[in-house]
Amino acid sequence: MSEPLHRRTVLRGAALAGIACVGAAACSTGGSGSGSGSGSVPKAPTQETELGAAADVPVGGAKLYPEEKLVVSQPAKGEFKCFSSVCTHAGAVLNALDKEVATCPLHGSRFDVATGKPVHGPATTPLEEVPVKVEGGKLIAG
Ligand code: FES
Numbered sequence: 001m002s003e004p005l006h007r008r009t010v011l012r013g014a015a016l017a018g019i020a021c022v023g024a025a026a027c028s029t030g031g032s033g034s035g036s037g038s039g040s041v042p043k044a045p046t047q048e049t050e051l052g053a054a055a056d057v058p059v060g061g062a063k064l065y066p067e068e069k070l071v072v073s074q075p076a077k078g079e080f081k082c083f084s085s086v087c088t089h090a091g092a093v094l095n096a097l098d099k100e101v102a103t104c105p106l107h108g109s110r111f112d113v114a115t116g117k118p119v120h121g122p123a124t125t126p127l128e129e130v131p132v133k134v135e136g137g138k139l140i141a142g
Contacts, residue, residue: 051132051139054080061099062113069093070141072132073100075114082132082141083116089123 049068057063057080062073064085071085071094085094085102092106100114109123116127132141 048140048142051141054134054137054139057139062097062102064094064097064102065141066093066095068141070130071097071102071113071127072139072141073113075100078134080132080134080139081114081116082130082139083111083113083127084130085127087111087123088118088125088127089121 049070051065051068051070051072054074057072057074059074059077062071064071066085069085070082072080072082074080086092087094087104087106087109089104089107089109092104094102094111095105096103097113100112101110101119102113103110104123107122108120109118110120111117111123111127112119113127116129118124118126130141132139134140
């Protein structure tokens with residue numbers, strides 16, 4: 001009698017773990033040993049993308065571009081830095097910004113978006129830098 005109960009408990013635990021994975025939305029992107037190399041984390045677009053007015057990015061601050069999965073900062077007047085806003089921990093998109101620090105909603109990693117470097121874990125890898133230029137007052141990334 002006790003054996004089926006034990007088995008059911010194990011199966012139930014496995015099912016709950018599966019549900020937790022779906023909720024976290026990151027378990028499916030782990031991909032360690034999947035053979036796809038570093039391509040397991042979603043990337044920001046690499047083709048040229050117009051982001052709008054450069055003036056929208058404050059000096060000493062930054063702006064998130066959720067659709068493009070990018071973040072642009074302006075550490076000094078006229079000097080722009082652009083990074084993928086895809087978290088290097090498990091691939092969530094950064095969604096909060098406090099001046100030049102962007103926060104990941106999934107596990108709380110924080111990145112300095114003037115340099116791309118993580119300032120709070122669990123992420124340890126810098127954000128992927130994306131080239132950016134200003135043409136006619138518009139930011140062009142990619
Ligand atoms: S995905 Fe884990 S901290 Fe961003």
